Amino acid sequence: MKKKPLLSFWQLWNMSFGYIGIQFGFALQNSNLSRIFETLGAKQDEIPALWIAAPLSGLIIQPIIGYMSDRTWNRLGRRKPYFLTGAILASSALLILPNSPALWVAAGMLWMLDASINITMEPMRAFVGDMLSDEQRTQGFAMQTFFIGAASIVGSMLPYLITNIAGISNTAPEGIIPPSVRFAFYTGGIIYICAVLWTIFTVKEYSPEEQAAFEGHETEAAAKEGDELILNTKKYYTSGFIYLIAGIIATIIIYYGSWDKALYILSIGVGAYGILKLVTAQFYVGGSRTGLVEIIYDMDNMPGAMKQLSLITVLTWFALFAMWIYSTSAITSTKYNMKVDKAVVDTMRSNIQSVLSRPAIADSTKKQFETLQEDIKEIDKYRPNDNPVRISVNLSNHYADSTNTVFSATNKMELKRVQKEYNDGADWVGVLNSVYNGVAALIAFLLPVIARRMTRVKTHFVCLLLGGLGFISIYFFGSPKLLIISMIGIGIAWAGLLTFPYAILSSVVPQKKMGVYMGMFNYFVVIPQILAAAILGLLVRTAFNGNSIYALVLGGISMIIAGILMLFVKDEKDKV
Structure with a gap:
């Protein structure tokens, strides 16, 4: 059995360069889609349903594409036809989506975008397993981690950069998507196709005959x-x-x-x-x-190590989805002063009740004040005896408005202070997101070196432990600036989970089924996304008394448990 040749740094770079395009697509989608939906008239409670495209697309498409790419060989290669197809479709969706004339068009384009990203992404993970020997696979996935971290930062900031550097407006009339967002998507579409084409033209895939010579005849059940x-x-x-x-x-x-x-x-x-x-x-x-x-x-007939990694992956991604869902709420409500005198809340309550008791009220006004009433009910349920008492940004936005005559100028100044506290906190969360992505990008190159000394299993255990402690520390740190320390731990875990599970997986699954098993592994990323969206909301409303910070603590505990379980993974082709 022949051994695959070791690739140079720049060969590894070229092989994973296409991930820049994939991550630009994800970053633009994650940062701007809710904004686009709201601009086109989606109500707040409709947005989660519109986002359901992501988990459904991944569940259905990735194993099918993986299975097909395992059995493909033509002039372009084995995985490259799927790189190209996905890139063309995704780039088209990025160009069309910000010009959607109606909400249903935008929702359809999201499905197309997410499905197309999945068509590109899954074969690109299998591509690393195809091209590299076991001793270099950690380096290969670490290179992907670097591109994911770096592209996430730039992609998320793209509308901001276009506004502040190119001077393109970030506002637009009602129902129109701002020019800065449109140009960000145009830029992302061009970057997506160009990055994937770079990988297609700079890397030559091994033929089926060469792969057979490298791998020999595999006899385990999973290879049949x-x-x-x-x-x-x-x-x-x-x-x-x-x-x-x-x-x-x-x-x-x-x-x-x-x-x-x-x-x-x-x-x-x-x-x-x-x-x-x-x-x-x-x-x-x-x-x-x-x-x-x-x-x-x-x-x-998944290999034993893959079954072990599946539970670890569910627990790890559950923690991350907890952060992505609740970090803004948790940080703004605990690290920033969003409290006002209880008398202000009493005045709000009286005004809301007065408006809703009118015999004739417009539907839009009724819905607006019913939303405000829900915020008051939350205060009454979870913080009835607090004074001063924390209020929602929704209440402060409504009553601080210059056209509102309920409060005096002094009280409005206090409500505007709450607005500023919330927006400062939300902006800081954006900075913290850049920190953990930046840490992941920087540490990615150190992980293979550390793993050679400690083994992949033990290195990932340390990564997850630091990540779990990072999550829990968010509860204890009082100053928002100290949360940078928390994000360093989370960034290390983020780098680890984008590197080691895939490196180990590529070593334990049969080479000829690399694509289908990489696709199936995506199930264990999607399932915690659904669980987090469904269960955490219930826990925050009941067990956590409306305190979303505890969702992050729970995420930290989940990640530490994942780290402990990681120590039992067999990093070899062996039934567990």
Whole structure:
């Protein structure tokens, strides 16, 4: 069996350069899509439903694209046709999306953008496993981590830079997306296609014959394909019915319990997996050995280390989604002074009740004041005896408005102070996000060196431990500036989780199924996203008494548990 040649630094650079484009797409999407939806008339409670494209696209598309790319070889190569297809579609979506004339068009373009990013991204992760020997894979994924961190910073800041450097306006008439956002998306579309083309033209893939010579004949269950597959159809029928019934029962419980709608994705997904197992067994009996049969077989026969990494990944990404959902709320409410005298809140309550009790009230006004009333109810529920008492930015924005006559000039000055505190805090959260991405980009090159001394498993344990402590420290640090220390720990964990799980995974899965298993691994990134959106809101409202800072503490505990579990991972091709 031949050994893959070691690649130079610049060869590793070229191989992962396309990730700049992918991350620009993600950064522009994550930073601006809610703003675009709201501009086009989406209501606040509709935005999460519009964002559901991301997890659904990843769940469905990545394993299919992975399976297809494992079996592709043409003039462009094995993975490159998918790089190019995804890049063309994603760049087109980035150019069209900011010109959407209506909300439904923007929502459709988001689905196209996210699906296209997935088409590019999954084969690009498998590409590292294809091109590098085991001893260089940590370096290869670390290079991707560097590009992810660096591109995240620039991509997120792009509208700001376009406004402040190019002088392009960041405001527009109602219903029109600001020019700065449009030009940011145009720039991102160009960068996306150019970065991916750079990787396509500067890196030559190994042919199937060369890969076979490098890897030899793999015999573990996960490597079997075609006529080698042996399915216990009785077991598949039984487990299929169990999954189907469990999914139906869970869906009914979610419906009658009025639980978060995001949980439907999980319950329906469990039921759908049961149906797929039943269909797979039927296809197998009918003589089929490829396509769906092979994908479901592969899912059931994941290597042992991949199963271990799946739980670790769920716990780790749960922590990150907790931060992305609640960091602004947690930091502004605890590190910045958003409190006013209780008498101000009493006046707000009286005014809201007065307006809502009018016999004739416009629907828009009614909805506006009902939202304000919910904020007052939150104060009454969680902070009834506080004085001064923390208020929401929604209340301060409404009553500090120059056209509002409820409060005196002195009280309005106090409410404007609360506005400024919130906006200063929200701006600082943006800075903190840049800090952890910057740390990840810088430390990425150190991780392979440390891993050679400590092993990948132990190095990732340390990364996750530091990240978990970083999350928990947010609760204890009083000064916003000290949160930079927290973000350093989180940045180290971010670098680790973008590097080590994929490096280990690429070492334990069969080479000829690198794509499909990389795609399946994405399930364990999507599942915690759904769980975080559904469960954390319930916990904040009940167990945490409205204090979102505890969601970050819970995220830290989750990440530390993931780190401990990491110590039990077998970083080798071995059944656990």
